[in-house]
Amino acid sequence: MPEKIIKSVDRVKDIGEVFTPKKTVDFMLDQPEVKEKVNSLTATFLEPSAGEGAFLVEILKRKLLYAKSLANTEKDLQNRFLQVLSTLYGIELMEDNVKMLVINMTNTFRDIYFSTVKLEQQNQKVLRSANVIISANMAQGNALTRKTATGSPIIFSEWEPVGKNKVQRTEYTFDSIVENSGPIGVAREHSEQLNLFADHEIVPKNPKTKKYISVKWEDIYKQLTEIV
Ligand SMILES: C[S@@+](CC[C@H](N)C(=O)[O-])C[C@H]1O[C@@H](n2cnc3c(N)ncnc32)[C@H](O)[C@@H]1O
Numbered sequence: 001m002p003e004k005i006i007k008s009v010d011r012v013k014d015i016g017e018v019f020t021p022k023k024t025v026d027f028m029l030d031q032p033e034v035k036e037k038v039n040s041l042t043a044t045f046l047e048p049s050a051g052e053g054a055f056l057v058e059i060l061k062r063k064l065l066y067a068k069s070l071a072n073t074e075k076d077l078q079n080r081f082l083q084v085l086s087t088l089y090g091i092e093l094m095e096d097n098v099k100m101l102v103i104n105m106t107n108t109f110r111d112i113y114f115s116t117v118k119l120e121q122q123n124q125k126v127l128r129s130a131n132v133i134i135s136a137n138m139a140q141g142n143a144l145t146r147k148t149a150t151g152s153p154i155i156f157s158e159w160e161p162v163g164k165n166k167v168q169r170t171e172y173t174f175d176s177i178v179e180n181s182g183p184i185g186v187a188r189e190h191s192e193q194l195n196l197f198a199d200h201e202i203v204p205k206n207p208k209t210k211k212y213i214s215v216k217w218e219d220i221y222k223q224l225t226e227i228v
Pocket residue numbers: 015016017018019020047048049050051052053054055091092093094097141142143144145
């Protein structure tokens with residue numbers, strides 16, 4: 001079946017929506033300077049007009065392959081899988097596109113996870129943590145105004161490896177990342193900005209200054225915070 005490059009002529013005119021064909025994505029990701037970043041556990045990618053994930057999904061596939069080539073144990077493999085997933089960020093204006101983006105990232109992670117990790121070693125906690133990372137890293141919003149559809153700031157999480165098995169999550173507004181002005185210092189309760197796994201956004205009633213506790217990669221899904 002031919003690839004679908006546009007959804008409608010109106011959308012091309014209104015929001016410049018044209019999806020990149022796989023051949024072009026591969027060509028661009030094969031450029032040596034990009035390849036070097038793809039073959040890295042820590043190099044981050046932000047796609048500010050992510051569409052349905054033409055680039056991010058392919059980068060995820062390639063980074064997971066790279067993580068697999070490095071891992072010595074099943075545990076190490078699962079940690080590295082979550083680590084490379086955590087390096088990919090997207091912003092997309094249109095609700096239908098960002099939903100497909102999240103679904104495509106989730107399915108890609110799951111498919112490669114299931115086909116790589118032995119059945120008896122597969123761990124639901126890893127998949128639940130992957131869902132939290134994807135929800136936190138794929139934002140519906142306007143990359144130019146740096147705001148979500150409701151006018152609140154786009155927020156991203158940094159996932160910093162701590163030692164061999166743990167990760168420290170810290171939230172930043174997209175604004176503060178661009179302006180280099182530091183973290184927001186408040187961990188939002190259940191921080192998914194596009195949460196396909198709940199039917200409404202949870203807004204804290206009394207936001208307190210909190211930070212995420214560093215946890216094992218597979219325990220990211222618990223979203224543990226402490227008041228500071
Ligand atoms: C040319 S398409 C590219 C999509 C994807 N990167 C790809 O290569 O298939 C541009 C995308 O940017 C989105 N978009 C347009 N204006 C935007 C904005 N201000 N902020 C975020 N996304 C935007 C559109 O909805 C569309 O999905």
